[in-house]
Amino acid sequence: MQREHVKTAIIGGWVLALGAAAASFGVGSATGWMLLVGLGLVPPLMLFRMWRQPAPTMSEAIHQVLK
Numbered sequence: 356m357q358r359e360h361v362k363t364a365i366i367g368g369w370v371l372a373l374g375a376a377a378a379s380f381g382v383g384s385a386t387g388w389m390l391l392v393g394l395g396l397v398p399p400l401m402l403f404r405m406w407r408q409p410a411p412t413m414s415e416a417i418h419q420v421l422k
Contacts, residue, residue, distance in 0.1 A: 366399040
């Protein structure tokens, strides 16, 4: 699996798990929704921005040149 797909799957799983937790706890207040948005979106956004692709290996660079 490519790294972009792994990153997307981790973020999607995090958001779905938090959404399921919010539904099971019955979040109804504005404070609860703000907490849900803070815990649900901030960590995945940080992960998305900070997780960089590793540099290509020598064999990947050679393969790209030969294409």
